[in-house]
Amino acid sequence: MKALILVGGFGTRLRPLTLSFPKPLVDFANKPMILHQIEALKATGVTEVVLAISYQPEVMLNFLKDFESKLGIKITCSQETEPLGTAGPLALARDILADKSGEPFFVLNSDVISEYPLKEMIAFHKSHRGEASMLVTKVDEPSKYGVVVTEESTGKVERYVEKPKIFVGNKINAGIYLLNPSVLDRIELKPTSIEKEIFPKIVSENQLYAMVLPGYWMDIGQPKDYITGLRLYLDSLRMKSPSMLASGAHIIGNVLVDESAEISDGCLIGPDVAIGPGCVIESGVRLSQSTIMRGVRIKEHACISSSIIGWHSTVGRWARVENMTILGEGVHVCDEIYSNGGVVLPHKEIKASILKPEIIM
Amino acid sequence: MGMTTTDERAVAVIMVGGPTKGTRFRPLSLNIPKPLFPLAGQPMVHHPISACKRIPNLVQIYLVGFYEEREFALYVSSISNELRVPVRYLKEDKPHGSAGGLYNFRDLIMEDNPSHIFLLNCDVCCSFPLPEMLEAHKRYGGMGTILVIKVSPDTAYQFGELVADANTNELLHYTEKPETFVSDRINCGVYVFTPEIFTAIQGVSTQRKDRANLRRQSSFEALQSATRSLPAEFVRLDQDILSPLAGKKQLYTYETMDFWEQIKTPGMSLKCSGLYLSLFRYTSPRLLTEGDGTKSATIIGDVYIHPSAKVHPTAKIGPNVSISANARVGAGVRLINCIILDDVEIKENAVVIHSIVGWKCSIGRWSRVQAEGDHNAKLGVTILGEAVNVEDEVVVINCIVLPNKTLNVSVQQEIIL
Numbered sequence: 001m002k003a004l005i006l007v008g009g010f011g012t013r014l015r016p017l018t019l020s021f022p023k024p025l026v027d028f029a030n031k032p033m034i035l036h037q038i039e040a041l042k043a044t045g046v047t048e049v050v051l052a053i054s055y056q057p058e059v060m061l062n063f064l065k066d067f068e069s070k071l072g073i074k075i076t077c078s079q080e081t082e083p084l085g086t087a088g089p090l091a092l093a094r095d096i097l098a099d100k101s102g103e104p105f106f107v108l109n110s111d112v113i114s115e116y117p118l119k120e121m122i123a124f125h126k127s128h129r130g131e132a133s134m135l136v137t138k139v140d141e142p143s144k145y146g147v148v149v150t151e152e153s154t155g156k157v158e159r160y161v162e163k164p165k166i167f168v169g170n171k172i173n174a175g176i177y178l179l180n181p182s183v184l185d186r187i188e189l190k191p192t193s194i195e196k197e198i199f200p201k202i203v204s205e206n207q208l209y210a211m212v213l214p215g216y217w218m219d220i221g222q223p224k225d226y227i228t229g230l231r232l233y234l235d236s237l238r239m240k241s242p243s244m245l246a247s248g249a250h251i252i253g254n255v256l257v258d259e260s261a262e263i264s265d266g267c268l269i270g271p272d273v274a275i276g277p278g279c280v281i282e283s284g285v286r287l288s289q290s291t292i293m294r295g296v297r298i299k300e301h302a303c304i305s306s307s308i309i310g311w312h313s314t315v316g317r318w319a320r321v322e323n324m325t326i327l328g329e330g331v332h333v334c335d336e337i338y339s340n341g342g343v344v345l346p347h348k349e350i351k352a353s354i355l356k357p358e359i360i361m
Numbered sequence: 362m363g364m365t366t367t368d369e370r371a372v373a374v375i376m377v378g379g380p381t382k383g384t385r386f387r388p389l390s391l392n393i394p395k396p397l398f399p400l401a402g403q404p405m406v407h408h409p410i411s412a413c414k415r416i417p418n419l420v421q422i423y424l425v426g427f428y429e430e431r432e433f434a435l436y437v438s439s440i441s442n443e444l445r446v447p448v449r450y451l452k453e454d455k456p457h458g459s460a461g462g463l464y465n466f467r468d469l470i471m472e473d474n475p476s477h478i479f480l481l482n483c484d485v486c487c488s489f490p491l492p493e494m495l496e497a498h499k500r501y502g503g504m505g506t507i508l509v510i511k512v513s514p515d516t517a518y519q520f521g522e523l524v525a526d527a528n529t530n531e532l533l534h535y536t537e538k539p540e541t542f543v544s545d546r547i548n549c550g551v552y553v554f555t556p557e558i559f560t561a562i563q564g565v566s567t568q569r570k571d572r573a574n575l576r577r578q579s580s581f582e583a584l585q586s587a588t589r590s591l592p593a594e595f596v597r598l599d600q601d602i603l604s605p606l607a608g609k610k611q612l613y614t615y616e617t618m619d620f621w622e623q624i625k626t627p628g629m630s631l632k633c634s635g636l637y638l639s640l641f642r643y644t645s646p647r648l649l650t651e652g653d654g655t656k657s658a659t660i661i662g663d664v665y666i667h668p669s670a671k672v673h674p675t676a677k678i679g680p681n682v683s684i685s686a687n688a689r690v691g692a693g694v695r696l697i698n699c700i701i702l703d704d705v706e707i708k709e710n711a712v713v714i715h716s717i718v719g720w721k722c723s724i725g726r727w728s729r730v731q732a733e734g735d736h737n738a739k740l741g742v743t744i745l746g747e748a749v750n751v752e753d754e755v756v757v758i759n760c761i762v763l764p765n766k767t768l769n770v771s772v773q774q775e776i777i778l
Binding site for chain 2: 015343347
């Protein structure tokens, strides 16, 4: 089977992290975001994944060679030279997706994390024999998304409304599709929106079916949702593979620690923390609801909550970092500094406290 | 009677800095090394380089910095051709300090056996009166001559303050960024030396090595001196050479009466672009554009327009505007005090004031991109990074916008990542 992952463009909402790496390679729970999806696809038996990108293929291709050999799955990049929207990239990758097997192919959005019940989705797709299947999830504020109204028993989609102004339903398009190759015949190689142009047509022909996603779903394309997403992901990990989480007197709740990270005495870590490879957490450090990326050093007595600390940064002794502080790559926060929601671009040194949320270039 | 010495060759060294040092020049430095950012239509480093060309018997120019060689390869090749003087980029492998960097490349510099070595900082904006400095230096007969300028006393503390003898111009006292007022004459970051400078720098290194050895024997010494943590080959020009040698009849000063600024931020680059445009009016007026609105656009004041740029005749441009290659300025556009970079498209009736519009930006019809124009304030000049799209009728005031963003609603006083 084949799959296409819509990676898209510049990832500006995840700046400053995306100033150092393209968004799919930004780590989430100690793994590049895109690796979560590629692994889920591989487990379902997908043999080839196409990444639809518009930006920085060279950086991506280097990483992908690595994943290809480790995972045993073929990964290619399909680069659009002009913006093709959310459907156009499928037409661009047509030759790979519409292979002779006639099997349906997956389409995923790179910003989404979930439990990826892809085997169940394949079974669902076979059972209804429609042209297209979509996963939907229940949310509190549906008007930000594409709302899907289905027939209860079959899952057949009766209406698909993008960002409705009045309440239509609370199930939204989770951005995970399983499509028959015939869908490709509906898409021209030009800027096209799958949500606004393709799906409504398929719905009108009664060919779109939706399955409700069990478990969590999150669009982690911006820092606030990234932090919430980590909590949901770790909750799910607790239920599925609790041995992967850290344990000990210094751990509260769900904490993921890479085996090459060092944590000294007197620390209190958690809940909802991910500590990446090569990190050094010195003694007396408190971490909660935060992501500490590869190669970071947190010095003694520092306290970090609800923040993202970018690759190879250092946080000084007695520093207090909280309230959605995002440190880009290689940022150095001096001793005793306080950061309240600072958003710091790569390679800056923070010598003065940041008292209210602000961007430091 | 006898032959005059003709073998007085000069070599110029321009310090260009490096990538991680210049975070103050973001967001423009996210796309281009600061020394290559255009001021008055030419890369920043072009201005000191073309000033060096006026030095008699100049045989070589070295650019020294921490950037990768490939970032300067194209530029040095084309400028060497254009100005018919060899320009070469040298990458420092590690920080040596402002004087140590010069010393690090002394063999190359001395290859041409120069009698005089000019040292300039790339991010200094001034008229570079180098031939005059050289003449003065020869008269003084010292080891080095420093370009100085008088500034207002309340700003002097930001720089190196100097005291010079009113008659002999000898440097009597030098102190870097003092807390109390010393002098209103400051160091411009432009110097001319004789090769004795290398001996002086080596002396500092040796002295430091000796002290380090001594310190192993004396714990009292170990408690003193801020330089104990500096490696021997890290030599700073200001603290290690100028300060100690002041008052020893080796260093002299030459005062410039023209403008002088440091180009540390994008806001200052806009101001300095204007200063260089006004300098062009005296040195190379053919580079500036004229126009009265009949066959070509109305031009007010000093304006540079690259020959490949297209400007509609109903547009009004200036004062202090630079327009780079392949930019397109539509009908009825008004541009005041701004830098428009390559491939920008400005659509009809748009207005741009006190701003820098990055490469490939698109400025919509009737949109307004402006700022208060305070070159020193963080948001005093609006900066649009590469490929920013400002949609029709949108107003952007006092903002910094990072590359690849689209602005479809008006915004004020913000940094947009």
